[in-house]
Amino acid sequence: MAARGQNSGQPTWAVYLDGLVAEHGSLAAVSERLAALHGWRDDVDSITRALRRLRTRGSLPGGKWGDRLLRTFGLPxxxxxxxxxxxxxxxxxxxxxxxxxxxxxxxxxxxxxxxxxxxxxxxxxxxxxxxxxxxxxxxxxxxxxxxxxxxxxxxxxxxxxxxxxxxxxSPARPTAVSAALAEVPELLQALGGPDADCLRARYVGQVSHALNHAGAIDQAEALHAALPDTPGTHPFARSRRANGLAYGRFRHGDLAAALDHARLAARHAGDAGHVRLRAMALLMVVRVTTPGSPEAQDALARARTIAHALEDATLLARCDAARRGRHGAP
Structure with a gap:
């Protein structure tokens, strides 16, 4: 038996086969399906013996029968x-x-x-x-x-x-929307649910990053404003939306609204337990509030604490840039 805390959930061949047996009723039933899909070139008994040998391989390569199982049944x-x-x-x-x-x-x-x-x-x-x-x-x-x-x-x-x-x-061409994003709008139409909300918000964020660098602040802000923002929208997506609006209001000189949006972004991130996203929202607070103010200093300190806890070099670099007062478009 595995010690407490040691079960990663990653399956061995034995665990994988146990799941297939539970789904199909028996190892013989799994073998029969494999035999039928391969034109009965191997008899069911031979396949069953091969699968029993596969059970003992732990996390070693599965060979021919492991490959056939995965191509036939996929992962759980x-x-x-x-x-x-x-x-x-x-x-x-x-x-x-x-x-x-x-x-x-x-x-x-x-x-x-x-x-x-x-x-x-x-x-x-x-x-x-x-x-x-x-x-x-x-x-x-x-x-x-x-x-x-x-x-x-x-x-x-x-x-x-x-x-x-x-x-x-982005670093090489900050003012241009990457060609890699060209097919994303069409791909998003094939998705639904929380993942779609999050992916759409990330897509808008990356397009807006280029627009902001190019000076198209109104267009970037409009893209964020058009994102869904309802109680049923994933908090990650709501946080990214609020963060984008905070930057737009900041560039327009509407500092009070910018700060409201930045605080809201931090709240949405915290509501869903997105610690790294919360740090990014706190850095937006630093950007839009009065330099050196108690709130700016506190937000930067909290973001840096998160970055150190996550051992995240990119997030630490953003904290350093915020401390020096060097901000690019989000």
């Missing part, structure tokens, strides 16, 4: 959900310290997970996000290139990929 829904959680920037996975996130991704990057296409896809996206948080753009680009070969057919992953590539493009 619970495992797929965990992988998407790790690979999505708007999930609370980014609210864990970077070294811990790295350890968790490494733990899951083994068979059977790593031998499935969704596993390789979402683990690559997770590694790209970690590289961006660590200010390692070349490493992020390598992981995004891997994800690009695996993402077709999964709209959420394609959007996640496009947003990551856009972030890499």
């Amino acid at each position: 829904a619970s495992v797929d959900a965990r992988l998407r959680f790790m690979g999505s920037y708007h999930s609370r996975f980014v609210d864990l310290p970077v070294p811990l996130c790295t350890d968790l991704v490494q733990l899951w990057d083994r068979p059977p997970t790593s031998e499935s296409r969704p596993g390789r896809l979402w683990l690559s996206l997770a590694r790209a996000t970690l590289a961006l948080r660590a200010r390692q753009p070349d490493e992020a680009a390598t992981h995004l290139a891997t994800a690009r070969t695996l993402a077709p057919g999964d709209p959420a992953a394609q959007i996640e990929l496009a947003l990551g590539e856009s972030l890499l493009d």
